[in-house]
Amino acid sequence: MRSDNELIKDFQTGRQAAFDELVKRHLSTVFAFFLRITGDDMAAEDLAQDVFYKLYKHLGKFRFDAEFTSYLFRININTANTYLRKNRWRNWLHLDEVPEKSEESNEDWQWSRTELWNAVARLPKQQRLVVIMRIAQEMPYKDIAGILGVSEGTAKVNYHHGIKKLKEQLGAK
Numbered sequence: 001m002r003s004d005n006e007l008i009k010d011f012q013t014g015r016q017a018a019f020d021e022l023v024k025r026h027l028s029t030v031f032a033f034f035l036r037i038t039g040d041d042m043a044a045e046d047l048a049q050d051v052f053y054k055l056y057k058h059l060g061k062f063r064f065d066a067e068f069t070s071y072l073f074r075i076n077i078n079t080a081n082t083y084l085r086k087n088r089w090r091n092w093l094h095l096d097e098v099p100e101k102s103e104e105s106n107e108d109w110q111w112s113r114t115e116l117w118n119a120v121a122r123l124p125k126q127q128r129l130v131v132i133m134r135i136a137q138e139m140p141y142k143d144i145a146g147i148l149g150v151s152e153g154t155a156k157v158n159y160h161h162g163i164k165k166l167k168e169q170l171g172a173k
Contacts, residue, residue, distance in 0.1 A: 007022050033136055051079050055075060070146065077147075087121065122169065130158040130162060
């Protein structure tokens, strides 16, 4: 099987099938990332499509300075930030339209999920990025630090402060 870097080099020389192979290889991971954030198949599909569109536009300039997966994840994070920022305003403007909590466990779970991601969207940017990577991708601090260009200790501190703020926002102890 060809490596991501080999496929990228092929794409950069004009071979479109190489990009298709990259999409097939990484689509499920990108989709799962957005599904965890949105809880909505259609929104996750739209966001994944947006990521691969951005990737297609900019992959010709990829310089191989970083791992491709880090580059792709950075696009995921930026797309997620945009989505969360837009939806935060939408949620604030329509608070009266949010359904009441139900006794049914599935609806409670969905309510909690929405409430959690709305709270994540309100975190400061660095904390939000670290929390998203830890919760949605279950990434180790070492990888988070590498992607964000910070020390592992800084990643841990941002996660700790982010979780503390989330607990405060959600009324947890």
